[in-house]
Amino acid sequence: MTGPLAGLRVIEVGVAMAGPFCAMTLGDFGADVVKIERVGAGDDSRSWPPHFSGAMGYYFGSANRNKRSVALDLKSPEGAAVARRLAEGADILVDNYRIGALARAGLDWDSLHAANPRLIYCSISGFGATGPRAEEPANDLFMQAYAGGMSITGEEGGGPVKMGMSVADIGAGMLATIGVMMAVEARHRTGRGQRVDTSLLEGQMSMLAHFVTRYFASGEVPGPSGSGALTSPTYRAFRASDDWIVISAFNQRMWRGLCTALDRPEWIDDPRFSDAARRVTNRLALIDLIGAAIAPHPVAHWENRLKANEVPCCPINRLDKVTSEEQVRAREMIAEIDLPGLGPMRMAGLPVKLSETPADIALPPPRLGQHTAEVMRDAGYAEAEIETLAARGAIGLDEGWREGDQPRRAR
Template identity: 35%
Template sequence: MPKISASKALSRFRVLDLSRVRAGPTCVRMLADFGADVIRVEPPPGVDPNEAMFAADRLGGDFQNLNRNKRSLTLNLKKPEALEIIKRLVKDADVLVENWRPDVKARLGLDYESLKKINPRIILASISGFGQDGPYAGRPGFDQIVQGMGGLMSVTGHPDQGPVRAGLAVADSSSGLYAALGIMTALLEREQSGVGQWVHVSLLHAQIAMMDFQVARYLNDGDIPVQVGNDHPTSSPMGLFSASDGYFNLGASGEGSWVRFAKAVGREDWLSDPEFKTEKLRVKHRERLNREIQEIFAPKTVAHWVDLLNEASVPAGPVYSVPQLFDDPQVQHLQVVAESTTPQGPTKQYITQPVHLERTPSAIARSAPDWGEHTDEILKEIGFDDDAIRSMRASGAV
């Protein structure tokens, strides 16, 4: 069966995906969607006691969305024959992605020093909770643990509410995307040097990097970020307001937007109010300003205010539930959702890549693979015959 490539952009690269759960598969999904030949290497059913968490529900939306455009090869890495298969694959691979605890790869002989002896051009991408060394290197890292340690929970939620987790896997997803960027950078550098390198990303560092201006203003200005609910920590008026039929967000930060906003809602008197003369003053007197804005917004609908404000070039938008967001005409225009039929028959829906390349776009060419769906196919590609494959199945190596 010929390999199916989602795009021409990365079709010359082969990626071995030994990662699990979310951060690693997020990283590799980006490469797969742009055409890399991704081989998802996973234990045969029943080998990993945690398989129900990340592999058992093959038709589940989360598994399908993370693992589309990949092939599946089952290997039991506790067996020497399986490790030899990995090493044979490494000879012609461009990238190997893993998110084991740091000591595991050395124990398996799949650390960078070992891999580069097999293939000097290989790029090893390692994703961990806390880094490849240091006092926490051996700790397991989960998204919510890192949201707390990386500061995100301290600035999420309302004042005096206590820490609140974000409603999505910020640390997992961001570390996966940073890893994909690191891999692409290493591939570009390899064109000059001719050799690969070790790329490593931690959830903790990625989460702190995602804090961005919040931590930058602390480091440089001594301003400690705190919970401010739906208000912006440094801009006003900017936040959540309610209309007669629901909520919407307003973003009238900066002097230009502030002036346009005041004129649009018929309150030009605000422009000469000494408490609102500058952004800092508007933040200082936010409680009064928000109260007066809310009085204006309350009688009319969300659609009325969103249309009026956008016509005045003042950012504003409704607050959607997940079902509502997919009904939005701009979301539909952006083709955020694509479909593919699974090997078992049902059609599944997927979130497309938000990065658009005009000439070599990403695509969803196939659904996530069934367990070990491509094992024989891949083993034959690297030189094993039917008898050898039967022997490896009998031994439990594949």
């Protein structure tokens, strides 16, 4: 690893998406990430279907590249002791268990901070570390509902709709990554680690951004607005003769371009639509008029006319179209990883490009316990100790552990 975080050791005690996504991002940029998993079962998402060649869940694979897997029984004194030893030699710990869940193993902030004052301890929970619901569990769907996101998603007058993406989980994982990096920078000056505390709740509340501000300013409770925005009837999807097209004419210049593209120049100065405020007041009528104008012709026709008039527009691409887009390929946003014995797996690529210290996909998602022995040797354990702990069930060893089993690099 030669990225900007090379030399940093990260311990991840995470499951599903939020914690693993944060730790994977750190690993993409060069950190040595050791993922602690349960003996026998591992991260819950390993077993979630569908599976890649019957061996690894795609969900797990999407959030666990650039990591080494160590299988431990944290409920056993010996397994917990191994985890503490690893954490005491680490720079960063990332977990997304319920608040207090790791305390029984001595992996809580207070215990580890006392043993390793330089440790940056990042907790991603459902509700955050304080407050009356701090110790309650939550997941992506739950938090999309609780934090209000589902109340503004879907068609007007329809039922609640979940965002297709895991926005609560991944949003919290992104914020956690930012928090860890700020704590690393602070440690450069102070020499001390600190606790980074974020949650699915806080991630969703921050994403609501202007909705929250607008509510407090107006007192109006926003609802769903379908494919568009309540503040702009010219910022939404419309049905063409063969498929849907998104139009995002969000200023006065684009409004004029839209009217020209639709052959409706009389709308430009129509008193119902002549400025943004009037268009919002008469939004339903304008949406119907635009829809009627769009309906007779195919998407390609409207793409040509709208772009000629400098109006942003786009078909609603499915994943098969997106992943074959020349721009997506040019930005290297489809990565291919060789899984030993299973073949290639393709996934989303690296979203941040650094000119001097770029990210890299060096390791494929690991098998459960693939690196237990390797990591323990690095921590000073003798072969006899490793075999004894394995025999007691405190640790889990992947077959081939004696050979070190070096995986192939990603492409």
